Amino acid sequence: MAVEGPVGEFLRRHIGAAEAWPMEPAAPLSPCRLSAEDLEALAAVVGSAHVDIEEPTRLAATGGASYLDWVRHRAGDRSDAPDAVVRPSTDDEVVRVLRIAEERGIVVVPHGGGTSVVGGLRETRPHVALVLDRLGLLLNVDEVSHLAVVGPAATGPRLEPLLAARGLTLGHIPQSWARASIGGYVATRSAGQASTGYGRIDDMVEAMTVATPRGLLHLGRGPSSAAGPDLRSLFIGSEGTLGVITDVTLRVRPLPSERRYEAVVFPSFAAGVAAFRAIAQGRVTADVMRLSDEAETRTSLALSGPKGAAAAALGRYLRARGVDVGQSALAILGWEGTDGAYVVDRRRATWRILKDHGAVALGRRAGESWRRGRLDGPFLRDALMDAGYLVETLETACDWRGYLDLHENLTRAISDALETSAGQPYVMSHLSHVYETGASLYTTIIAAADRGDPQGQWLGAKEAAMQSIVSAQATVTHHHGVGRDHAPWLADEWGVLGVDAISAVKSVLDPAGVLNPGVLLPDTAP
């Protein structure tokens, strides 16, 4: 199926034509590979109604949203479906389920929204999916301390309206928002699009309960502590390998009454990076700060910018202010708060810095339009794959000093790896999480899919990208997590001793190695 309109035109112009890629119907699932005794033992804990081996339930608990997952699913391959879906109703039941799994050597994969893009959900051995939606959604709100106790049934769309009814918000909006669970955010150390102002999920967790085969851990006392190493940090980002998060106590904020988003154009990506650095280091950050490189800016303007005479007018407007539209870098800035005057003050302080770096205002309409469309990315991917394109993203973070070099080297490494005689890939990036010492780098890659070996095509590009990231001493992942896809690079970042240290924790809490084996840590499953 060809892509129509400006997107289709953009693809044909920059990448070339591709051949429609049909979605095969899912092959029938293999019968449940767990024994009758296994199923009975699990049912004795949660009730037989909550140990489900029916195909629709198993398919609904099959996840994974990376290109590799989508290629497999597109071919009808559902070998990563669980053999059974188990739904306990209390954290004690979770512990008992895990003990049975330990005794019987059953692999357990906690399943939240199924949105992992790094192979966090790609288990093909016999396994159960642990679905925790019976443990509750919003368990408690402390309106004095601004704390919400949230259960595993919570996703953004379910939680935010309940918080909004009390004038509160979590403010965590990653692209997986539509489906991802709040527990999944914590397990994968997620960062949302407003993380510059609202913080990463790590910054929001005050307390948590973790179920392990050895029992429950209740971690976190008060807003901050010096009581030894921060134990919560062991489980934030543990990706279901050290325990199962059964509730989290999260810092919430007043629902902003004032909200101002606007678009800005810089004469170059480098100028924008310099401005964002100065803003972060001057501690006058906006809540949302996002800067596209030249390639992503060209895409944005081609797909959703003005057309025809209006485009020419925009070009003249920018040129008069020293910006060549073809080399420009588009930025979105957003400020939110409950004190309107202070939102204005913060914006004014930010603009004092923006002006020093040649920024030109594009106004609020473009900013609001980004805010409304910011969660559409994942849905566009499906359409692009239908049309025969490889489409994938990867991300990292590094210090400001190496930022532009990393951007250049990473872009080149991916382009070189995917270039063929048939055509060029399109590689575009943005900076969307700003820190005083550095920033994230998020790259989107589109290329005509190699239909003979789509996995091999992508793995080659990914390998090249990771080499470039690791050799720059950048992190192997800023917010996607490790899963299976980044696990081979983790020893580079942690060192062997670091891997040994976390493995030692696993050996105490999950000695049989049944929790998400092969994710994050070396596989020690039976």
Added chain:
Amino acid sequence: MAVEGPVGEFLRRHIGAAEAWPMEPAAPLSPCRLSAEDLEALAAVVGSAHVDIEEPTRLAATGGASYLDWVRHRAGDRSDAPDAVVRPSTDDEVVRVLRIAEERGIVVVPHGGGTSVVGGLRETRPHVALVLDRLGLLLNVDEVSHLAVVGPAATGPRLEPLLAARGLTLGHIPQSWARASIGGYVATRSAGQASTGYGRIDDMVEAMTVATPRGLLHLGRGPSSAAGPDLRSLFIGSEGTLGVITDVTLRVRPLPSERRYEAVVFPSFAAGVAAFRAIAQGRVTADVMRLSDEAETRTSLALSGPKGAAAAALGRYLRARGVDVGQSALAILGWEGTDGAYVVDRRRATWRILKDHGAVALGRRAGESWRRGRLDGPFLRDALMDAGYLVETLETACDWRGYLDLHENLTRAISDALETSAGQPYVMSHLSHVYETGASLYTTIIAAADRGDPQGQWLGAKEAAMQSIVSAQATVTHHHGVGRDHAPWLADEWGVLGVDAISAVKSVLDPAGVLNPGVLLPDTAP
């Protein structure tokens, strides 16, 4: 020796007289208990000039600044002096020293500034003090990323002038500033007096090197990551039990060109707490926010407030604004930055909230006077003990919802424990670290010392205080750390599984258990 002037008058009026407490000369140290072979093996790594068993060197590496330590030292007891002081010059030498310690079963106590107030330095078995001052002070500065690589020789007074020469500052100012090492800040999860604006030391660490008997760990890539659990968090707060921190890469900030400190008075501690909460939750925080309860306010006014006719005028000024000086709560607020207009904006936004809570301005002079005197506390303690008084502090943090109850119950528990027929203790507190969900509580206790059993007197009060803290689900320590004194309460905060998890890490990195045994974790020394 009697205390003169306003302090003496205050003590006699509120606590009663006490009997001068002479400082006994230190008893001669016992001869070094390490074998000649031990010393030779260590000298083979670091050179014989850097394995020192002379008494002055050993005494200089004897630390501890809690009341229990001071009582012991006042009696001339130096049984906690190390048997030798070992000074390696590289991180590889540190690893080799630790391996020798492991092989030979020698207990190792890393020694920074010696300022632990929680029994972090109270080893009486044969042991070496590891002094790392040869590993360097300021190893590198990345002025683009605002990162400084700092070695173990760094203390605040040594580091800040070097940073200031480049227009930068760390901004971490705990009361131990004069002596504490930067590595010690990290090892104990320290928080400085400006932590509301500058963050805790945990927030400043981007990367670190840790030496263990198994080798070196190089942790931290870029400003932020989702590469599994944050491994740095395992070592921040590990108090020398999991490894020895040999360098840290810290976020630094531009030296503020604008600085405004001022004093404010609230009609009550409760009104001040409500204001501080609203400021934190409105995200318009000052960089320094400190609020004294009524008892601490009375002390501050008696010791450094106006006297005579000026005091009466202050009383009239406050009364006209609805504040009874005897029930008032004094606060210090400080804003710093490089953009003068934005400092003014932030102050104005803070004042909009302050006014809603009945705050009355006392002006900049009182604020600046606090800033200049803020590190004097530890020096006053010596004079009070000379005069025969028990003087000690303790601290915790909890959520806003339970804050005033904890303050009341903790104050009462300590007062009841220390009350005798001979007199009343003086118990006063302040809030000095503000978070959106809660705050710290720091309590100072002064009482006539029980000279027959000074340790028992304090331990009784401490036990009562900790019961009150633990039963409120507050943290056992907000910034003093665990050491030996809080270790018995750690299982309550972490749970047995939490202790097992960290002990598992220790068993991998320090299997012989020679690193700071008995601190933080259960003692597993040979």
